[in-house]
Amino acid sequence: MSQDIPQSNKSFPTHPHASVVTGKEEPVTENAWSKLNAFTDARVGLGRSGISVPTKHLLAFQLAHAQAIDAVHTQLDSGALSKALLEQDWAKDWTKNCPPLMLHSRATDRATYLQRPDYGRRLDEESANKLDEHRASTTQDYDLAIVVVDGLSSLAIEQNTLPFLQALASHINDWKLTPICFVKQGRVAIGDDICERLNAKCVLVLIGERPGLSSPDSLGLYLTWGGKVGFTDAYRNCISNVRPAGLVYQEAARKAFYLLNEARTLKLSGVKLKDRSDDDLIMDTSKESKNFLIS
Amino acid sequence: MSKLHSSQRQHFQFSNIVGGRTFGFVDLAELMAKATPARSGDRLAGVAAESAEERVIAQMTLADVPLSLFLEQALVPYEADEITRLILDDHDKTAFSLISHLTVGGFRDWLLSDLATSDVLTKIRPGVTPEMAAAVSKIMRNQDLILVAKKCHVKTAFRNTIGLPGHLSTRLQPNHPTDDLTGIAASMLDGLLYANGDAVIGINPATDNVQQATRLIKMMDEVIQHYEIPTQSCVLTHVTNTIECIEQGAPVDLVFQSIGGTQATNDSFGFNLANLAEAQDAALSLNRGTVGNNVMYFETGQGSALSANANHGLDQQTCEARAYAVARKFNPLLVNTVVGFIGPEYLYDGKEITRAGLEDHFCGKLLGLPMGCDVCYTNHAEADQNDMDNLLTLLGVAGCTFVMGIPGSDDIMLNYQTTSFHDALYARKVLGLKPSPEFDLWLAKMEIFKNNEQFTLNHQLPDAFHKSLNRMIGGRS
Numbered sequence: 001m002s003q004d005i006p007q008s009n010k011s012f013p014t015h016p017h018a019s020v021v022t023g024k025e026e027p028v029t030e031n032a033w034s035k036l037n038a039f040t041d042a043r044v045g046l047g048r049s050g051i052s053v054p055t056k057h058l059l060a061f062q063l064a065h066a067q068a069i070d071a072v073h074t075q076l077d078s079g080a081l082s083k084a085l086l087e088q089d090w091a092k093d094w095t096k097n098c099p100p101l102m103l104h105s106r107a108t109d110r111a112t113y114l115q116r117p118d119y120g121r122r123l124d125e126e127s128a129n130k131l132d133e134h135r136a137s138t139t140q141d142y143d144l145a146i147v148v149v150d151g152l153s154s155l156a157i158e159q160n161t162l163p164f165l166q167a168l169a170s171h172i173n174d175w176k177l178t179p180i181c182f183v184k185q186g187r188v189a190i191g192d193d194i195c196e197r198l199n200a201k202c203v204l205v206l207i208g209e210r211p212g213l214s215s216p217d218s219l220g221l222y223l224t225w226g227g228k229v230g231f232t233d234a235y236r237n238c239i240s241n242v243r244p245a246g247l248v249y250q251e252a253a254r255k256a257f258y259l260l261n262e263a264r265t266l267k268l269s270g271v272k273l274k275d276r277s278d279d280d281l282i283m284d285t286s287k288e289s290k291n292f293l294i295s
Numbered sequence: 296m297s298k299l300h301s302s303q304r305q306h307f308q309f310s311n312i313v314g315g316r317t318f319g320f321v322d323l324a325e326l327m328a329k330a331t332p333a334r335s336g337d338r339l340a341g342v343a344a345e346s347a348e349e350r351v352i353a354q355m356t357l358a359d360v361p362l363s364l365f366l367e368q369a370l371v372p373y374e375a376d377e378i379t380r381l382i383l384d385d386h387d388k389t390a391f392s393l394i395s396h397l398t399v400g401g402f403r404d405w406l407l408s409d410l411a412t413s414d415v416l417t418k419i420r421p422g423v424t425p426e427m428a429a430a431v432s433k434i435m436r437n438q439d440l441i442l443v444a445k446k447c448h449v450k451t452a453f454r455n456t457i458g459l460p461g462h463l464s465t466r467l468q469p470n471h472p473t474d475d476l477t478g479i480a481a482s483m484l485d486g487l488l489y490a491n492g493d494a495v496i497g498i499n500p501a502t503d504n505v506q507q508a509t510r511l512i513k514m515m516d517e518v519i520q521h522y523e524i525p526t527q528s529c530v531l532t533h534v535t536n537t538i539e540c541i542e543q544g545a546p547v548d549l550v551f552q553s554i555g556g557t558q559a560t561n562d563s564f565g566f567n568l569a570n571l572a573e574a575q576d577a578a579l580s581l582n583r584g585t586v587g588n589n590v591m592y593f594e595t596g597q598g599s600a601l602s603a604n605a606n607h608g609l610d611q612q613t614c615e616a617r618a619y620a621v622a623r624k625f626n627p628l629l630v631n632t633v634v635g636f637i638g639p640e641y642l643y644d645g646k647e648i649t650r651a652g653l654e655d656h657f658c659g660k661l662l663g664l665p666m667g668c669d670v671c672y673t674n675h676a677e678a679d680q681n682d683m684d685n686l687l688t689l690l691g692v693a694g695c696t697f698v699m700g701i702p703g704s705d706d707i708m709l710n711y712q713t714t715s716f717h718d719a720l721y722a723r724k725v726l727g728l729k730p731s732p733e734f735d736l737w738l739a740k741m742e743i744f745k746n747n748e749q750f751t752l753n754h755q756l757p758d759a760f761h762k763s764l765n766r767m768i769g770g771r772s
Contacts, residue, residue, distance in 0.1 A: 032756040033484060035768040040471065040478035043703025043715075044485040051720035051750065053703065061680075061703060065712070068674035114639045114675060115335045152675050210638075211674045212710030289477040291514050292767040293484060294521045 028054045041214060064213045067155075071208070071216040073110055076150035076157055078102055078182035084162060085180065090169045094146075098179040101134065103127035103194070107185040120187035122229070123194070127183075131197040134179065142200040144260070145178040149186035153208030153216060160219040160243055161206055167253035172260065188222050188236070195227030202263055203227040204256065209240065217243050221252065223259050225269035235270040237263075311356045318352045324370050326360070327426075328610035329353035330433045332650055336598045336611045336641035343610075354434045358400030362391075365426045371607045371617075376558040377568055382424050382620045391422030399430045406431065406443045406661075413446050420663040425556070425616035428658040432612070437650065440657040441693040447660035449696065451628045452587020453548065455493055455525045455733035457696060458665050463728035464697035465719045466631070466667070467492030470708035474501045476514055477767075482702050483518060484760065489716035490743055490752065491700035493734035494629055494667065495549060495592060497529040501708055508532040509545040516546040522741070522759060525585075525733035527628070529592050534566050534574045541577045548583055549592040549628060550574045556595075556617030559605030568621065575625050586733065589628035589665075595619070596633040597651050598641030611641060612651070616658045623663055629697060630664045632656070634686075635672040636711055645682030648672060652686050656695055667697035671713040680704070680712070687714055691722040698722070723750045 027049055034045030046057045053061070082100040085091050104127050107113035107120045123131070148161055178198045183190055188205055195203035205222040212218065219242040224235055237259050242252040258277040263269045307319030309326050320326040328342035330353035337343035344350035366386065369379045393415070397405055405411055432440060450458045457464050469482030479498065486492050496519070498511050508530040515528035527548035530537070534552040541547050552571060555561050561568075571591070578590035600606040600614035615632070622630045632655035635648040642648045652668050659666030670686045672678035687698060704715040722728055729735055729747075738744040745753040756764065 029752075029754055031485075031488070033481075033488070033760075033764055033768070036481040036484070036764075039767070040475070040481045041707045042469075042471070042478065042482045042485075042701075043705050044481050046703055046717070048717060048752070051717060051724055051752065053715070053717050057703065061705070064705075065674070065679065072675045115643060116339065117640055118339075210710065212707070213674070213705045213712065214707065215710070216674075289475045291476045291480050291517065293480045293763045294517045 061213075068211040068213055068216045071153040071155040071211045074154045076154040076182075076184055078148075078150075078184060081148070081158065081161060082180075082182055085165075088162065088166065090166050094177050094180060098134070100180040100182055101130060103130065103181055103183045105183060105185045105187070105190055110185070113185045117187055120185055121189035121193070123183075123190060123197075128193075128197065131194060135198055141176060142178045142198055143175040143202060143264075144172065145181065145191070145195050145198055145200040145203045147181045147183060147191045147194050147203055147205045149183045149188070149190060149205055149207040151186065151188070151207035151220070152210045153218065155211075156208035156217045156219040156243065157206065159217050160249070163249045164206065164219065164242060164252055167249040168256060171253060171257035175260075188220075189229075189231065191222065192224060192227035192231045193229050195224065196229055201226065202260065202269075204260070215241070215243065215246065218246060219243060221256055223256070223263060223269050225263040225267060237269050237273055237275065309356050309360075311352050313352055318349060318356070320353060320356060323360070323364065323368050324607075324609055326353055326357055327370070327430060327433065327613050328608075330357040330430075331610045331612055332433065334597075334611070334641070334647045334651065335639060335643040336601055339640055340601050340606060340611070342608060357430055358398060358403075358434050360399050360430070362397050362399065362402055362427050363395055365424055365430070370426060370609055370613065371557055378556060378558055378561075378617055378620055381568065381624060382426075382617070385421070385620075385624070386424060387421035389422070390419050393419050394422065399427075400434060402427070402431045403434055403439065407439060411443070411446065413448050416447050416661070417663075420661070423661060425620050425658065425662060426613060428619075428661045429613040429616035432616075432654045432658055435657070437653050437689070440653040441689060444657045444660045445692070445694040447663075447694075449660060449663055449665045451589040451626075451665045453527045453584040453589055453628050454586060455731040456586060457494060457628065457731055459732070460694065461727070461729060462731060463691060463695065463719070463722055463726075464494035464667070464731050464734075465491040465700040465716075466494045466629070466697055467496045468499070468699050468701045468706065468713070469496070470499050470501075470701070470706055472501055472708045474498075474507060474511065479511070479514070480518075483515075484763070485702050486700055486716050487522075487524070488743060488752075488757070488760065489700070489720065490730065490738050490750070491716045491719055492524070492526055493731040494697035495527050495529050497531055497551070497592065499531045499709060503532055503536070505536050505539045505543070508536050509540050509543060512540060512545045512547055516548075523737070525731070525737050531592075531594070534570050538570075538574050538577055541581065546583070547578055547581060549590055550578045551592045551594070553594045553599070554618050554621045555599045555603065555605070556614040556621070557600050557605050557607055559607075560600045560603045560614070561621070563603035563605060568624070571621070571625050587628075589626050591622075591625045591627040592629045592631070593622045593627050594631045594633050594669075595622070595655070596637050597655065598637040601641070602637070612654055615655060616662075619659050619662045619664055622659075627665060629667055630659055631667045631669055631697075632659070633669040633671065635676060635678060636669065636709075638673050639676045642676070644677035645672070645679070645685070648676070648678055648682065649686045649689065653689060653693065656690060656693055660694070665696045668695055669699050669713055671699070671711055673711045683712070683714060683718075687718055687722055688725070691726045691728060720750055720752075
């Protein structure tokens with residue numbers, strides 16, 4: 001997917017002479033307040049053709065929607081991603097004993113996946129057997145399973161997985177990892193199925209989040225201590241919106257490591273594990289925004 | 296699910312022999328579910344008809360069920376569910392007497408006929424239960440849902456009058472991912488200058504607590520007062536938060552709550568009917584309405600009961616209609632079915648979303664609710680702007696009370712697409728639908744509309760907004 005396609009309305013053309021009133025009828029009426037788009041991502045001040053959205057803004061919207069749809073429906077190329085991972089120096093320790101495992105949920109295709117969340121939470125039979133065989137082949141204790149799941153955005157996985165894992169790698173030198181797992185047509189809870197079968201102490205799921213119109217590439221992180229089939233969201237901690245234009249990799253890795261450490265200390269995760277990784281940051285209230293409509 | 300081997304003995308309350316084959320339905324709940332037009336949420340719940348044929352046989356069977364049976368057989372047990380108790384205890388036998396002789400199929404004919412005038416439809420309301428409304432909707436085509444809904448007139452008021460025939464209102468929805476006041480104000484200005492916001496200016500807060508809700512309520516109140524806008528504000532926070540806001544002196548216009556059609560659904564939302572009554576009393580005590588006292592704003596949507604594991608084996612549309620019993624108990628200003636927000640697990644594509652939107656609007660109106668619709672979709676649903684254009688147009692024809700209005704259809708906080716400020720003007724223009732009369736006068740006074748009859752906007756920036764805008768972007772505007 002091309003990198004130079006505008007993904008945010010920040011790149012919409014702005015109109016330095018937006019409020020010009022010509023006196024003669026122009027097909028497009030620009031809005032005097034179009035410059036407000038400097039203060040919000042909302043699509044304000046689009047102007048109008050009659051009472052309708054002008055062509056350029058109509059098409060910019062269609063492009064954003066098309067990218068979001070593609071993010072949902074493009075299949076994750078987990079083979080290529082796995083190959084790229086094997087080439088990384090920082091990942092050598094993770095892959096030297098066993099290459100990544102390629103897994104699939106019980107949802108056979110995307111249409112089924114979208115309508116049957118229950119299928120997306122469980123491994124298909126072949127994948128389950130693969131994990132059981134691996135578990136039987138070694139006596140290794142595992143601290144952590146890293147599970148990479150397509151979820152609702154393969155784009156998020158393709159773009160963010162390696163840079164995030166690289167940022168995380170230096171933090172977790174002393175954690176014994178299971179083979180990295182790549183899952184197609186999976187939901188968050190499939191990590192619990194994997195964690196249980198590999199008998200890992202903890203699972204970290206990287207999953208493509210439901211794409212927004214200006215964020216088709218958002219990665220979510222879900223941590224579960226002692227994940228087991230049937231666990232609800234109450235047992236998970238979530239870090240959302242990991243992407244270059246959102247929560248950047250170093251920050252996401254710092255937060256993830258904080259939660260991993262806390263989970264290991266407390267031997268739990270979820271609602272009882274609070275994210276206090278930002279407690280030492282001082283809020284700058286002087287930057288509190290103002291309501292310009294009345295002041 | 297219900298495919299039975301002939302050796303299995305099961306008691307069918309309803310059966311129908313067609314072409315030498317017997318189709319059985321164990322109870323009213325199963326009959327209702329199988330008669331429901333196809334949708335993904337009912338398949339996920341395992342209650343949908345197993346074939347197209349079984350669905351129509353169920354519809355034929357349902358058409359022969361007398362309306363009075365719904366008063367005798369509760370779909371969710373009376374003892375276990377306060378909404379069932381609300382439905383049956385509040386049922387008005389006198390109002391029902393006008394239609395008590397009818398079957399579900401006969402009810403459809405009657406609703407479509409000239410016997411069912413707007414006045415008569417108003418009279419029967421307290422005699423119609425949500426289950427009766429849901430049942431008849433299942434055997435109605437889209438045009439039937441539109442035709443009958445258009446005859447149902449529901450008027451409400453707070454600082455303006457909403458729901459008059461020939462009118463369409465809009466909720467201005469200036470959501471922002473960090474509740475940034477500048478960002479919210481920018482979307483509000485955009486909406487007001489596109490003539491939106493007469494139903495309510497309503498914010499879904501990104502940070503959901505009492506402090507934040509109070510901050511946003513005050514901010515909107517200041518704008519409404521400053522520009523003397525005949526409209527009302529609402530922060531869509533939990534009902535218990537709003538009660539606290541009122542106790543702390545916040546200028547609350549409307550109380551919001553998401554509601555479902557079973558007690559267990561509402562348990563999962565963390566409220567009960569007593570909480571709503573308390574909140575309504577608290578909001579009424581502020582006496583902030585100028586032309587009316589409808590102080591509640593409810594949101595609903597098919598699939599919420601199943602997603603809370605609280606559907607009692609019912610189909611999602613019947614659960615949805617039962618939520619309207621909750622709504623009508625508290626005389627809301629606005630009820631909004633957020634039809635496409637829940638995602639493709641419940642409504643798969645544009646066709647299912649469209650059908651559900653029309654069903655919800657019809658059932659709400661028949662039961663006497665000021666029914667609006669968030670005409671919307673998520674990016675993982677099989678739907679797009681064209682589907683939204685179609686549903687908006689259909690709902691405009693059906694006399695829908697209000698729709699959402701948001702900059703360029705893109706909700707940057709909730710990450711979904713709903714109708715834009717422009718879309719509302721489109722519906723006005725092609726269908727001749729006016730905003731609330733008090734708001735319409737304000738639009739003329741502020742010189743936002745150049746011509747209120749033609750829905751033509753002024754080319755000039757209205758004077759009253761010059762100063763604010765200059766403060767923000769400076770210079771030439």
